[in-house]
Structures are given as C-alpha cells and as structure tokens.
Amino acid sequence: MSMVEALGRIQSIEASLQQLAERPVPASSGSVTPVSSSSFASALNSALGTADASAPVDMSRMLAAAGSTTSATAPAAPVATGGGATGDAVVAAAKKYIGVPYVWGGTNPAVGMDCSGFVQRVFKDLGVDLPRVVSDQMHKGSPVASLAEARAGDLLVSYGGEHISIYLGNGKAIDAPVPGQTIQIRDAWEKYSNLTSIRRIVPSGGD
Template sequence: MSMTEAIGRMQSIQSMISELTTRPVDSAKSTAISAAATGSLVDGGGDGSFTQALASALGTSGTGTASLQESLNSLTGISGTTLKGVSAPVATGGAATGNDVVAAAKKYIGVPYVWGGTNPATGMDCSGFTQRVFKDLGVEIPRVVSDQMRQGTPVASLAEAKPGDLLVSFGGNHISIYLGNGKAIDAPVPGQTIQIRDAWEQQSNLTSIRRIVPAGGTS
C-alpha cells in the first residue's frame, strides 16, 4: 500500500469516525467497525477491502460506496444517513454510461486541487478526482494517471471522443474527463478548483483517450 493510498484510507476512516460521534452506536458494532478499519490498514487492502470487512462485520453485503453507506446506516440504525466526505452514488439504473460519468463529475465542481488528494472533503488531484468519479458509479480504476491511461478501450482521436471519456495529456502528466462540445472537467493545478473549461487538450498534446464505460451523448 502506497503512502497516498494509506492517507486516503485514513481520511475515509476519520470521516466515518466523525460521523459516528454524533450517533448512538451499539458497543458490539463499535468494536466491529474498529476491527474492520484496523484490519484494512494492516493488511494493505484497498478501500474495497475496508468496505467488505465493514459490511461483513455489520451483516450488510457488497463493496464500494453504496455498501459503505449501507453499513453506516446499519451501524447508526438510521436510514438516509450520509457519510461525510463520501458522496452518494449516482443512480444509473444499471450499467454506468458516459452520461453518468459526466453527472457524477459535476458534483465535485469547486473542490480544491490538492496534490495526492483523494478525499472530496479536503481536496483531490487530477487522477484522484477521476478515480473518485468512477468509484461513485461502482467502477474501480487505478489511482494514478499512468495506470488509468491503460484502462478501458482506446479512442482514436479527439474528434471521436464522447462524454465520459478520459483525456490523458502530456505523456501521462494530466487527466481530465471529456464532457463533449469541446468542454472538459478536471482538477487542474494547485490554487484552483475542479472546474469545467474549454478542453485545452488538443490532438497534438494528447497521450491517450480511454473509454471506461459505454459512450454517452454526443462528442
């Protein structure tokens, strides 16, 4: 487990603990959540490992953000509780499409850029942002651009890109989500926030275009 992954996992756990301090919690379940969190950090598993352990301890099922929410509801005994720092997944009615990616991405407009960041409560970098967007839809992609740019299927050119596609530029130093009509959304640089802008990626500086889920909308 890398340092970035460890920090991200600790932030998620801290967010959960913060939420739980405001709710009455059964002592046995408190022990279960602590064991799940500790076990995940020790064994080096990903967020899915933590969620799975939590779900198992609390008698819920599945992995991902939706399962984490389900587990929190089980822990507090209150449905509809929202875990701080974890956005509710976008309802897709089935398999996610590029349109769902666009909708999920727009929820994070205004979140500050933080290098190495993966938590929308504190800030995200470009690949932390794209990973979070797909995670909200139940789609797991790697943490860093160099790995994300090898996921899904290649798109030949910017002219063929569709909303929801990943635009990788400058040799893998940056990644954004294409919105269509020449627009993109990304976490740009320190001092700025996640924003929609004219896609500054041009065919000349694009390294890769990747389609992770079925295309949505028009280019």
C-alpha cells in the same frame, strides 16, 4: 495468526525445547520425557514432506510454500463494470465536485483532490474501480482514435500521462487543474497541446 507469525512462534518453541533438553529432569518427574529440539525439527520436517527428516528446518521452504499456496488460492481482483453506468452518468457524477480545491495526492473531496484522485472518485461513485494514478488509469478501458471521436465520459490523458480529465462533449472537459485552482469545466485544452491518449471506460454518452 499470519504465516510469518506462526513461523516465528515455531522458532521460539524450538529454542525453548532446546533449553529444556539441556536441563536435567528431576527424579520426581515420573514418566515425563524431555523432547529435544532435534526431535521437534525432525517431526516438523517430516510433516512438511522433507525426505531427510533429520535435516534442519528449512524456513525459506516453508515461506515459499506458504507464498505459493496464497497465490494459488487468492482469487483475482475483479474489475467492476459499473453495472450499466454510461458516459452521461460519468458527467453527472463529475459535476458534483465542481469547486473542490486541487490538492496534490488528494482523494478526499472534503479536503481536495488531484486530477487522478478526482477521476478515480467519480468512477468509484458509479461502481467502477480505477487505479489511483494516471499512468495506470491511461491503460484502462478501450482506446479512442481521436478527439473528434471522443464522447462524454471519456478520459483525456495528456503530457505523456502527467494529467487526466473527463471529456464532457462539445469541446469541454472537467478536471482538477493545478494547485490554487478548483475542479472546473473548461475547454478541452488537450486538443491544443499534448494529447497522449483517450480512453473509454464505460459506454459513451451523448456528444
């Protein structure tokens, strides 16, 4: 049960106790004593460490406490390194998807992928976790100063983060271009247009 569900359950129980407290207790009930909602709230606040145990239950305080506990105990998501993956391995993994159609928002090679979905899939195949969209992918890894220094497996980001491809070396790149086309190898056209950045995610491969 989640914290929100638990708090909802507490509120439901408190309401039920309020109804029971207002109902007369039959003589045959023996030693059974009704519990008032205020007693319940008092005990709950006391358990939470509230100075005034008679104060109303502070649900926002409970949620804030639950949130701080979650953030304090949840481990940071590790960034996978690929366990020895290289630029050459990136190239080999990328070429497996040649011919897959471009589908905007696509991440499934059985249906189609867009440019960033393709890049994410290739690196995932090698055990490297990358974000889903170009605007996040373009900040991963280390920067490469120029296309002349790019190596196989590097990411080429263009148009301010609107497109991304994988450099193959020798002036070639592979990407999911536009609707109506398929993942393909072509000239690294970014060098003729708006090359925004180059990122190296894994150790470089050959030229």
